[in-house]
Every structure is written in C-alpha cells, then in structure tokens.
Amino acid sequence: MGNKSSKKLSKDDIRFLVENTNFSKNEIKQWYVGFMRDCPDGQLTKKKFVEVYSEIFPSGDPNKFCNHVFRSFDHDGSGKIDFKEFLMAINITSAGNARQKLDWAFKMYDIDGNGTIDRSEMMEIIGSIYHMLSEGQQTEELDTPEARTEKIFEKMDVNKDNVLTKDEFINGCLNDECLYQMLTAEQNWQENE
Structure with a gap:
C-alpha cells in the first residue's frame, strides 16, 4: 500500500x-x-x-x-x-468499536510481531507514553513503567506464563475500565463495546 x-x-x-x-x-x-x-x-x-x-x-x-x-x-x-x-x-x-481498538493496540504493543506481549514490550510502550507526556499533562502521579507493567501482568496474565496473548490482552481490557482507558487512550469505555 x-x-x-x-x-x-x-x-x-x-x-x-x-x-x-x-x-x-x-x-x-x-x-x-x-x-x-x-x-x-x-x-x-x-x-x-x-x-x-x-x-x-x-x-x-x-x-x-x-x-x-x-x-x-x-x-x-x-x-x-x-x-x-x-x-x-x-x-x-x-470510530472503531472496543475490540477493533484493542486489536490495533495489541499489534502496537506486540513490538516483535510474534503474537504475544512480553514484559519488556509492555515496558517499552508504557515508557514511551510517559516520555511523551509532559508533567503538566499527567493527571496523577505515574508508576514507573516497570511497576505499571507488573500491575498489568498481574491482572491480565491469566495462565501466568509471563506473556500476554491477544485474548488475554483484549479480555483483560474489556473487563477492566481503567486498563482499557490506559492501554487505548479511550475515554468512552462502555459506549464502545
């Protein structure tokens, strides 16, 4: 294209x-x-x-x-x-629905394109988001990328294999409004389902 x-x-x-x-x-x-x-x-x-x-x-x-x-x-x-x-x-x-946005977000977080997100990929993206935001734009004190990644993996890594599959990522976000908003920068969580 x-x-x-x-x-x-x-x-x-x-x-x-x-x-x-x-x-x-x-x-x-x-x-x-x-x-x-x-x-x-x-x-x-x-x-x-x-x-x-x-x-x-x-x-x-x-x-x-x-x-x-x-x-x-x-x-x-x-x-x-x-x-x-x-x-x-x-x-x-x-204009996409929640699943479409999460599918796109998963592809962005899956840096190496292997179909899973590991901790280093999650930390890389979260760190780049933090780096992009100025202190004036941050509405709350942010965890370190490492601490935020650990919290995400605690909630999403259902089988505890230290990687997130697309299903774990999407289901984790759909079941947690805070994670959905953080990982997709979307404010209208329930309207998009």
Whole structure:
C-alpha cells in the first residue's frame, strides 16, 4: 500500500474505504483533501507523523511512541503511510468499536510481531507514553513503567506464563475500565463495546 502515490483517489479506493470504514464517500473525499494538503506526494512519512504528534504534545518527546504507532499503521512496512493506510488507522482509532481498538493496540504493543506481549514490550510502550507526556499533562502521579507493567501482568496474565496473548490482552481490557482507558487512550469505555 505505502508505495502507491497518486494525486487523485480512484473509484476502487473510494469503494474499498466506504466498505471497510465507517466513513461516507464525502467524508473520505474530505479526509483525502486534507491528507494531500499535508502530504502532497501522497505519503505520510515518519518525520511528518512525529511533527504532528509534537504539536499535540509540545512539552513532551513523542519520538519513541510515534515509532510504535507508525509501525502499527504502516501495514506494508514501506516506511510511509499512504492515504488508505492512514484512513484505515483513523477509522480504527476514532470510530472503531472496543475490540477493533484493542486489536490495533495489541499489534502496537506486540513490538516483535510474534503474537504475544512480553514484559519488556509492555515496558517499552508504557515508557514511551510517559516520555511523551509532559508533567503538566499527567493527571496523577505515574508508576514507573516497570511497576505499571507488573500491575498489568498481574491482572491480565491469566495462565501466568509471563506473556500476554491477544485474548488475554483484549479480555483483560474489556473487563477492566481503567486498563482499557490506559492501554487505548479511550475515554468512552462502555459506549464502545
């Protein structure tokens, strides 16, 4: 997906996005205009992605977190996100249901892509989130990434094998509002089920 660059959105692309997102044809066209304004070559680079996050979190350092989010959006591993990848990601993170958001979050936390999340992967993502947030944005005193990881594994690692499967991760989040909100940055937990 990431290598294709065109100035006009094809009818096939529009049809695909209408069928696979919650956006209407007109909304897709509006998103496309904005995407092309910001990324005239039709490709969102990691550098531009970090710039956007830096505007949202001006007091923190979003670089590490952006690398993980970008990796989870760049489905073909091209190092760039094309419009279809971008809109599919926006759809999941903004309009997806709880399971879709958790499925995406699991992929982000599963850094090595082996189908499980180990403690080091969880600590890496949590640490990158803490690094991104400035002290002014933190609403409560945060545990260390290690302490937060231990709490998460205590609640989620049902079979105590020191890794979280996708089922353990999703079920753990669906059964614990606090974990769901923390791991997906979602505020409307019950409305998304």
